[in-house]
Amino acid sequence: MQLTVKTPRIMAWRIEEEFANTPHLHEDQFQITIPLYGKCFFTQENRTYDLSSGECLVQYPQDRHSFYLGADSGVMILQVDRAGMDMLSARGPAEPAFRQQIDPALALEGFRSWYGSLLAGERIDRLATEEIESKILFFLYRHLEGSHSSPGAQAPIWAEVASADRPLARVLSYIREHYAEPLGVDELAAIAMQSRFHFIRSFKAHTGTSPYQYVLRIRVEAAKGLLLHTRMTVTDVALQAGFASVSQFHRAFAKTAGMTPEQFRAAAGKESGR
Known part of the structure; x- marks a missing residue:
């Protein structure tokens, strides 16, 4: 099984199957490899590391590496570009330590949250995607050791x-x-x-609430007005109110109003006919 989360600055994978890749490097991305369970056999610059659950490695851009994962193992991979990684530090470029310890349960909980948000269709909304990216970076800020977490290091203002x-x-x-x-x-x-x-x-x-959820709430309120006072189709109402798709509109409307847009319009029509 392979699941992927993608934002402008980050790619994240959860891999739970036998997997192997060939030695390669990333031009401008850091890679954080977090074994979730089982064993991950990692090679960097011709040196091999047998990583157990929670034993993480950080590759800098241009570091040549590869890894092998057995059938009964799982791993989470995070690739973050230089600009994203530098957001972890208030002073100068971020310099995370090569070897790390990250609780695999926390890593898995984080990935489920990020993936669940995108799976719900929020990948099509830029505001939502940027919020997810911020959550991933904050996870790294809290759990990675390095220059940004050394004694006396100044925390970035967003932390x-x-x-x-x-x-x-x-x-x-x-x-x-x-x-x-x-x-x-x-x-x-x-x-x-x-x-x-x-x-x-x-x-x-x-x-x-988050900025994204607040914007959805405002859009739903605007949609209610259009449903009540115009004869626009539900599709046109969704687009007029700023939703990226009709499916996103239906999910947000049902969550806020407890009914579909069609049910809301029908119920309002019955009330006005009394």
Whole structure:
């Protein structure tokens, strides 16, 4: 079994089957190899490592490597580009240690969360994908050892605990005015004058939800108005309200309203006919 999570800066795989690849290198990507269970036989620059569950290795760009996985083993692979990895450090390029220890249960829990979000169709929404990418980077920030976690190292601003009373009125106003347009985390963070990671944390502290879920809620409310006051088809309503697809619209609407758009319109029609 192979499952994949892809964001602009990160590729993640969960492999649970016999697997082998040939020696290769990545031009600009770091690779973090996390054995989940069983044995992973890893080769780097002609040296072989027998990795057990939780014994991780970090390859820098240009490091030649390969690995073999037996039939009764599982591994998680994370490839992060240089720009993404450097987000872990407040001062200069990130320099993670070559050998690491990461709890495989936490790694597996994280992957299930990231993959589940994309499987639910959120891969088609840029705002949602960027939030997932931020969660993966925060996982690495918390669990990798290196220059960013050394004694005296300064934490990047996005890793700070956000204040619940940080003013976000401009962002909320912007979302209400532009909810039907494609929105991105970096765009909203710039309006709040915060880094992407600090913005996500402070937004949730202030509103109780993530930027993506908040935007979905605003779009659903707009869709309700269109369903009530126009004769637009459900497909046209979905697109007019800013949803990336009709299927995404149905999922978000049902989760918020407890019924499908068609049921909502029919129920409203019955009420007005009384």
